[in-house]
Amino acid sequence: MAGTAVRGRLTWQTATVGSVIDETPTARTLLLDVAGWPGHRGGQHVDIRLTADDGYQAERAYSIASAPGEPLAITVERLEDGEVSPYLTQEARAGDEFEVRGPIGGYFVWQPAFGGPLLLLAGGSGIVPLRAILRYRGLIGSSVPVRLLYSSRRLQDVIYRAELDHAGDGVEVIHALTRSQPAGWTGYARRVDDQMLAEVAWPAADKPLAYACGPTSFVETVAAGLVRLGYPPVRVRTERFGATGQ
Amino acid sequence: MTNGPAADGPAAYGLALEDAALDGNAIGGLLIEIFGTEMTTATGTCGTCGTVSQVAELAVYLRGLDTVVRCRGCDSALMVFVPVRGITCVDLQGLISLTTS
Numbered sequence: 001m002a003g004t005a006v007r008g009r010l011t012w013q014t015a016t017v018g019s020v021i022d023e024t025p026t027a028r029t030l031l032l033d034v035a036g037w038p039g040h041r042g043g044q045h046v047d048i049r050l051t052a053d054d055g056y057q058a059e060r061a062y063s064i065a066s067a068p069g070e071p072l073a074i075t076v077e078r079l080e081d082g083e084v085s086p087y088l089t090q091e092a093r094a095g096d097e098f099e100v101r102g103p104i105g106g107y108f109v110w111q112p113a114f115g116g117p118l119l120l121l122a123g124g125s126g127i128v129p130l131r132a133i134l135r136y137r138g139l140i141g142s143s144v145p146v147r148l149l150y151s152s153r154r155l156q157d158v159i160y161r162a163e164l165d166h167a168g169d170g171v172e173v174i175h176a177l178t179r180s181q182p183a184g185w186t187g188y189a190r191r192v193d194d195q196m197l198a199e200v201a202w203p204a205a206d207k208p209l210a211y212a213c214g215p216t217s218f219v220e221t222v223a224a225g226l227v228r229l230g231y232p233p234v235r236v237r238t239e240r241f242g243a244t245g246q
Numbered sequence: 247m248t249n250g251p252a253a254d255g256p257a258a259y260g261l262a263l264e265d266a267a268l269d270g271n272a273i274g275g276l277l278i279e280i281f282g283t284e285m286t287t288a289t290g291t292c293g294t295c296g297t298v299s300q301v302a303e304l305a306v307y308l309r310g311l312d313t314v315v316r317c318r319g320c321d322s323a324l325m326v327f328v329p330v331r332g333i334t335c336v337d338l339q340g341l342i343s344l345t346t347s
Binding site: 010045047061101102104105106107108216237238239240241242 | 267268269270271272274275278279284286287300301302303
């Protein structure tokens with residue numbers, strides 16, 4: 001079964017880029033072929049290692065964008081001063097190779113036995129592992145109710161927008177656009193705050209399970225806010241992407 | 247907008263960029279390398295203040311090749327990983343216990 005026990009050490013394997021999909025002006029999905037890929041769980045990530053001609057190596061972690069059973073895919077957001085993301089989002093082509101190890105992660109994962117309702121909170125590229133969890137939920141036909149609060153700078157920065165617009169039964173997607181909004185926008189037009197969480201989050205009495213992912217500042221703000229709303233800290237799972245300036 | 251710190255980035259949330267730590271999820275691969283098993287759900291107890299945390303929730307700072315993992319309760323260094331000539335030196339003295347689930 002996909003990615004349960006880890007036997008022994010992780011090994012670096014060769015990943016070949018199968019195809020690329022431009023999701024937004026700055027985010028690209030890469031489908032990867034890895035011989036003997038053991039499968040993965042929604043919410044896990046892989047480590048990627050690039051080696052330059054002079055032997056210099058750079059390593060980064062990227063959340064897996066696809067569900068268990070689907071081909072391995074990662075979605076990468078290009079960082080202005082990034083070392084690896086400019087290559088992955090602008091240069092990498094079908095047939096290119098680099099090293100990957102994984103799947104990694106046993107904390108920021110969801111399975112039906114954990115229950116719900118689910119509150120998913122995404123800041124920018126933090127949507128990636130949450131989308132994998134959503135796709136997994138869809139594949140297994142789970143009816144656990146989901147609310148996804150997704151904070152992005154502008155509408156054109158929303159990753160997987162069309163897919164999320166048709167997220168299916170039991171999934172409610174709420175967008176917050178923090179920098180600019182299209183004409184006629186009636187949704188949230190500011191960064192997540194306690195008031196927004198109070199309006200969007202499942203009541204604590206429903207015993208919800210929350211997953212927050214994105215820039216560290218976003219995750220810290222929502223996690224603290226949910227605890228103030230009465231969520232037990234153990235029911236708020238967090239994954240921080242660092243200071244990406246979302 | 248210039249390439250400077252984004253107006254709605256970490257500074258707007260009241261955090262200096264240096265404070266924007268990662269968490270144990272980010273070093274999941276390193277931890278499997280060191281311990282031979284998934285460690286993000288392991289629980290660590292801080293030897294200084296007694297706070298018990300899942301490794302995934304600890305504050306992680308990547309400084310060049312070095313990795314420092316700190317207690318969120320008191321900021322003490324719980325785990326330090328430093329690669330030296332192809333070997334990773336591991337300092338766990340900040341922990342009083344580390345238990346896998």
